[in-house]
């Protein structure tokens with residue numbers, strides 16, 4: 001064998017090993033199963049008129065392999081871009097906004113590699129759905145962002161004048177987060193930091209009880225972004241929801257404890273180690289309270305029981 005041939009074979013071997021190692025990062029690797037959460041469900045007394053409505057604004061076209069370790073590249077998943085309206089006599093909330101009117105222009109703030117790997121379908125914006133439903137926007141007390149990434153904040157600009165609540169860390173992230181929070185920053189929303197004055201809640205250290213009746217409780221759950229939150233909702237019929245934002249992208253992230261693959265974790269999460277801790281918190285809640293609906297923002301299966309605002 002000539003030296004040149006040996007060299008080529010060596011390079012080929014290194015490339016195959018690197019490719020194999022990369023593919024391995026997409027294989028299943030469940031986090032260790034935590035014990036069920038030891039406590040009880042916190043008390044809540046939601047008013048009888050309280051309702052949830054969903055506003056599906058569109059999807060991005062992804063795959064299970066993109067979302068979690070062990071997912072297949074052939075398992076196509078349309079990621080939901082859905083806002084949830086909480087109707088409450090003390091003022092309504094909109095949890096995230098989904099895709100907004102300016103989404104095509106907003107994507108231009110993103111790096112080229114992100115744009116070419118992201119395809120979406122915009123159906124109808126949250127603002128347009130509220131208008132079509134004849135909704136009185138004066139009832140909308142605030143938008144609550146689970147975090148400030150583009151596909152959650154895209155519709156903020158369409159709802160100008162509505163306060164936007166986020167955690168203090170996320171407010172800073174909107175300002176300093178570079179392209180990752182460019183859409184939220186350029187929307188110039190009326191961003192207001194939530195004061196978490198409520199002590200521990202379902203294993204999370206801090207909380208904010210929005211109405212003082214336990215019906216909507218927001219907790220910091222950092223990791224995906226520095227100030228991501230989870231919104232816990234208790235309905236008058238006893239049903240409980242945990243809107244977990246992008247802690248995971250699909251339900252397998254919690255129920256199979258499969259975190260995002262290495263590439264997505266590295267590029268998409270501000271602190272993957274803390275994401276892991278939060279996933280295990282949710283997995284322990286899921287084990288203790290199987291009737292609680294855990295709804296990752298981009299998994300339509302978490303929203304099936306919520307009636308749509310329109311139709």
Ligand SMILES: [Zn+2]
Pocket residue numbers: 147149224246
């Ligand atoms: Zn996100």
